[in-house]
Amino acid sequence: xxxxxxxxxxxxxNSSGTATKNPLVCFxxxxxxxxxxxxxxxxxxxxxxxxxxxxxELPMTVxxxxxxxxxxxxxxxxxxxxxxxxxxxRELETLVETTLQNRPRAVHRQLRLFIRTIxxxxxxxxxxxxxxxxxxxxxxxxxxxxxxxxxIIRCGFWGLRTLALLGYYGxxxxxxxxxxxxxxxxxxxxx
Amino acid sequence: MTRRSYDVVIVxxxxxxxxxxxxxxxxxxxxxxxxxxxxxxxxxxxxxxxRELEMAQVLYEDGGGFLNAERIMTLxxxxxxxxxxAVYTGTSLLPPEHVLQRWNVPNCTFADVEPRARKFMTENNxxxxxxKWINENNRLFVEGCRxxxxxxxxxxxxxxxxxxxxxxxxxxxxxxxxxxxRVQLPRAERNGVEVITRCEVLRIGEKTIFARVHAKPPxxxxxxxxxxxxxxxxxxxxxxVCAGAVNSPALLMRSRIGRGLPRLGRGFTCHPAIIMVAExxxxxxxxxxxxxxxxxxxxxxxxxxxxxxxMYFPFITAKxxxxxxxxxSRFMRAFPRLQxxxxxxxxxxxxxxxxxxxxxxxxxxxxxxTPKVMRGLVRGAITSAKIFFAAGAVRVHLPVARFAxxxxxxxxxxNQIAEHPDFKPGKISISAAHLQGGCAMGRGPADxxxxxxxxxxxxxxxxxxxxxxxxxxxxxxxxxTIMALADRVAETIRKDVHALL
Numbered sequence: 070x071x072x073x074x075x076x077x078x079x080x081x082x083n084s085s086g087t088a089t090k091n092p093l094v095c096f097x098x099x100x101x102x103x104x105x106x107x108x109x110x111x112x113x114x115x116x117x118x119x120x121x122x123x124x125x126e127l128p129m130t131v132x133x134x135x136x137x138x139x140x141x142x143x144x145x146x147x148x149x150x151x152x153x154x155x156x157x158x159r160e161l162e163t164l165v166e167t168t169l170q171n172r173p174r175a176v177h178r179q180l181r182l183f184i185r186t187i188x189x190x191x192x193x194x195x196x197x198x199x200x201x202x203x204x205x206x207x208x209x210x211x212x213x214x215x216x217x218x219x220x221i222i223r224c225g226f227w228g229l230r231t232l233a234l235l236g237y238y239g240x241x242x243x244x245x246x247x248x249x250x251x252x253x254x255x256x257x258x259x260x
Numbered sequence: 261m262t263r264r265s266y267d268v269v270i271v272x273x274x275x276x277x278x279x280x281x282x283x284x285x286x287x288x289x290x291x292x293x294x295x296x297x298x299x300x301x302x303x304x305x306x307x308x309x310x311r312e313l314e315m316a317q318v319l320y321e322d323g324g325g326f327l328n329a330e331r332i333m334t335l336x337x338x339x340x341x342x343x344x345x346a347v348y349t350g351t352s353l354l355p356p357e358h359v360l361q362r363w364n365v366p367n368c369t370f371a372d373v374e375p376r377a378r379k380f381m382t383e384n385n386x387x388x389x390x391x392k393w394i395n396e397n398n399r400l401f402v403e404g405c406r407x408x409x410x411x412x413x414x415x416x417x418x419x420x421x422x423x424x425x426x427x428x429x430x431x432x433x434x435x436x437x438x439x440x441x442r443v444q445l446p447r448a449e450r451n452g453v454e455v456i457t458r459c460e461v462l463r464i465g466e467k468t469i470f471a472r473v474h475a476k477p478p479x480x481x482x483x484x485x486x487x488x489x490x491x492x493x494x495x496x497x498x499x500x501v502c503a504g505a506v507n508s509p510a511l512l513m514r515s516r517i518g519r520g521l522p523r524l525g526r527g528f529t530c531h532p533a534i535i536m537v538a539e540x541x542x543x544x545x546x547x548x549x550x551x552x553x554x555x556x557x558x559x560x561x562x563x564x565x566x567x568x569x570x571m572y573f574p575f576i577t578a579k580x581x582x583x584x585x586x587x588x589s590r591f592m593r594a595f596p597r598l599q600x601x602x603x604x605x606x607x608x609x610x611x612x613x614x615x616x617x618x619x620x621x622x623x624x625x626x627x628x629x630t631p632k633v634m635r636g637l638v639r640g641a642i643t644s645a646k647i648f649f650a651a652g653a654v655r656v657h658l659p660v661a662r663f664a665x666x667x668x669x670x671x672x673x674x675n676q677i678a679e680h681p682d683f684k685p686g687k688i689s690i691s692a693a694h695l696q697g698g699c700a701m702g703r704g705p706a707d708x709x710x711x712x713x714x715x716x717x718x719x720x721x722x723x724x725x726x727x728x729x730x731x732x733x734x735x736x737x738x739x740x741t742i743m744a745l746a747d748r749v750a751e752t753i754r755k756d757v758h759a760l761l
Contacts, residue, residue: 145584145585146584146585146588147584147588147589148585148586148589149589164313168313168323168325171322171323208585211584215583215584215687216684216687220330220332220684220685220686221331221686222686223684223685223686223687224330224331224332224686226686227331227686227687227689228331230584231325231579231689233584234575234578234579235313235575235579237578238574238575238578238592239312239313239575243574244312244574246593247574247592247593247595248593248594248595248596249547249573249574249595249596250547250596251310251425251426251427251547251548251573252310252425252548253308253309253310253423253425253427253433253434254423254425255422255423255424255425255426255434255548255549256393256423256424256548256549257423258548259545259548
């Protein structure tokens with residue numbers, strides 16, 4: 070369970086800019102959020118957004134310990150990610166963390182373990198960790214996992230690859246870079 | 261725990277639940293109290309933004325990322341007011357006669373089901389889109405099929421006032437799709453049916469439902485539930501379960517109703533699908549206009565696959581393509597030039613493929629692709645590649661090939677790939693949205709869960725009315741058939757109303 074303190078007792082901000090009145094402390098636990106407030110305890114199931122702390126940051130519960138490896142994986146899956154600045158990476162990681170928030174904690178542990186395995190696996194072949202490899206070598210390591218003869222390893226990589234793609238192409242700038250520009254006004258917008 | 265009482269409670273508001281609600285709503289005039297319990301929220305019109313992750317998170321179960329137990333396939337099903345009818349493309353096909361004959365369910369004949377499906381075609385404004393509203397993504401499919409001598413057919417769709425946003429799968433931002441959220445549920449509500457959103461049914465007891473109403477999350481989308489957050493015990497004389505092919509069997513299982521029903525959860529099929537992508541040398545109209553206007557079913561019997569036009573959003577497209585790196589990015593950066601086809605395998609009931617529940621009662625879908633299904637997907641992918649090239653594509657992404665990018669100059673490779681495909685579950689992104697079976701209709705408890713009218717064997721007050729009733733795959737898009745079967749269930753309840761209530 071993660072507990073984080075909300076600095077002001079009258080405002081618990083969120084990424085859409087709206088505020089919950091009067092909370093003191095927010096808890097998140099396996100996709101459930103509880104807000105303890107002066108007016109009692111409310112329970113919200115599977116929130117669609119994560120609650121920021123007083124610095125306006127999202128609690129990095131899953132990726133924090135493996136962030137540098139995760140970024141190296143994302144940059145291999147989507148080479149354009151190399152060009153992301155720190156705000157871009159934070160945006161990408163926030164989307165991934167938000168998605169993971171609704172998954173069981175066992176999945177979080179499995180993901181971290183898989184990412185750490187990717188870091189150490191190349192030592193046997195290249196004598197260096199994943200983050201120290203060239204782009205081409207990283208590509209080879211991930212191709213090895215993607216085509217592995219053991220299905221569960223392929224599935225593990227598929228899951229990680231999916232998160233990388235979600236983070237990159239879930240960002241408005243990632244969408245913009247593809248040229249995709251669907252508009253609710255449809256044909257009218259095209260004209 | 262708060263206690264409530266109704267005569268009829270319907271669990272779920274999709275094609276099944278919405279239809280049952282409307283068809284029973286005339287009883288409200290006689291003082292019959294009816295409630296629909298929907299797990300998801302009801303969104304306001306202005307909340308349909310078309311933004312991919314934001315909408316998927318709100319409208320789909322698990323944000324559209326519900327994984328099967330083997331983690332090789334994602335299942336997409338709606339969890340909102342209107343269920344999956346709020347997030348499908350509106351394609352509305354009549355049930356095929358040969359499938360109903362093969363189902364061989366007593367009293368459930370084509371002659372009975374088909375006119376009911378036609379009734380909903382009229383009610384939900386099902387028609388063919390005018391030619392001027394067909395985009396190039398669809399036209400190129402028709403052209404490619406024509407070049408190869410295939411018979412592409414147009415989908416009848418249930419649209420009214422479509423502006424061509426192409427965002428059907430994220431909930432129409434223009435409310436143009438005539439799902440149960442726009443037609444049946446509002447009519448039922450006008451007649452006196454209560455719809456309780458954000459209400460998750462935990463289990464069913466003897467003529468009782470135990471449910472939990474969730475508060476609207478801070479900053480979240482949708483209207484708050486009409487009931488206060490908390491736990492409820494809801495007494496009901498009749499319960500109709502319409503929670504879909506995953507949640508209906510799971511609900512009956514965690515309610516321990518399956519003890520005398522060995523077929524509960526069995527017979528799950530889903531039309532496993534892969535998305536095919538091709539790049540043209542020029543920009544085409546693809547993310548404007550209705551995304552799914554044509555299909556090809558002439559290989560359904562011989563090769564067990566269907567092809568449908570489609571156009572997905574950036575993340576889903578990126579996920580659907582195999583591989584990663586520069587080659588993957590090149591396709592993504594070519595989005596305005598992309599054409600897409602959805603390949604669906606016609607799967608059949610298989611002993612392994614079923615729905616169970618885990619220790620906490622959550623549904624678990626066990627699904628493995630049989631060799632027949634894999635063959636169907638490979639043949640469908642190869643056929644799609646041929647259609648793409650016939651339509652003028654310069655390169656095709658073929659996820660069943662070891663090296664997925666096939667250039668136009670290298671088209672001969674297709675036959676080699678067909679002979680030696682590289683189909684590895686866990687490497688290829690497989691998804692499914694036509695979830696069927698789990699509470700099959702049939703003759704008795706040994707071969708099914710319900711009778712031909714959706715009544716659970718041995719429990720006269722409990723009915724099922726959704727796609728979980730299908731004894732085997734429907735082989736086409738299922739919504740009209742679900743509505744027709746739900747209409748039969750509602751009629752049965754109306755006929756027995758005095759005995760049941």
